[in-house]
């Protein structure tokens with residue numbers, strides 16, 4: 001249970017997440033909210049209030065991670081685990097994953113594709129205080145075609161009628177967001193990442209039904225043809241957005257006009273670029289690599305080509321969310337900081353823009369910006385701190401020192417309390 005408290009730090013992120021307030025304190029209330037952020041020198045007598053002097057750290061809003069799959073192990077056996085393990089085992093795996101994410105500083109997390117039998121009970125257990133974890137937004141199982149990308153997660157739907165029924169089914173289970181697979185994917189050998197899975201008309205039916213029920217739709221697409229269908233259908237957010245050509249001898253089929261349309265229509269994109277850096281680092285360290293399946297083993301864009309396209313999309317005004325794709329190979333649950341690291345090191349963001357992307361900006365994409373994502377009076381007291389100054393060196397974000405969820409410390413001075 002939260003109790004009123006004071007968290008003092010040398011540097012505290014300002015409400016815009018673009019500069020420091022030096023020697024300030026976050027005052028929290030009995031409901032786990034932020035009462036005020038004030039200069040420490042104005043606190044007066046604090047002897048009656050629990051006070052945490054966090055010292056020479058950078059105190060930030062808790063990270064907002066937009067893309068996890070908590071039932072999958074983030075190693076090369078992920079496909080084997082999802083195709084052979086029982087739901088009970090996956091629940092236990094997921095419980096470990098959400099704890100790991102929370103201790104790394106992630107206090108809000110959107111899971112966009114885990115088995116319904118796993119992820120809804122895990123969220124219930126977190127909300128009941130049975131296990132520790134971030135605030136979860138859930139899609140439950142993604143909607144995919146028969147044998148399509150991630151079919152083994154549980155919801156195969158082929159026709160407009162099937163898809164509408166699947167959207168309603170996920171909402172009934174408690175989904176905050178619908179995930180649909182607009183193209184095949186790298187994880188699923190029976191799918192083709194270069195090709196569409198649904199015509200635009202079917203994707204549109206999912207959008208109309210989700211909007212009727214007050215939620216939104218995120219769509220996975222590597223394929224340019226799938227991205228075009230998403231644009232046509234009014235899909236709210238696109239995941240990966242890799243512009244792969246349907247011709248296996250050609251790597252990319254990028255159309256800047258399509259990117260401008262995404263920007264003009266306010267569609268968010270999760271470029272899953274942090275995963276690329278983690279994959280490159282694992283390769284450089286000699287770690288085994290995942291084998292590519294038939295659908296992607298042909299011409300592939302180089303990392304430099306992918307980055308050039310993502311930079312052009314950003315120049316055209318496309319807004320990026322975080323989204324590590326936690327659970328895929330090398331994307332462990334404590335690596336959310338790699339979203340911001342990749343935005344800075346690969347896409348040319350300033351460190352503060354990277355920090356904002358990992359907090360307030362993605363909170364807006366997840367439609368929770370009124371409650372989390374910045375340190376301001378009236379918001380939930382979700383905090384994380386790191387040693388050093390991530391506005392100077394964004395890699396500092398990768399090692400959390402303190403984590404507070406809803407006013408309750410779960411990690412202090414590098415030591416887990418949960």
Ligand SMILES: [Zn+2]
Nearest residue numbers: 067069113325
């Ligand atoms: Zn994913």
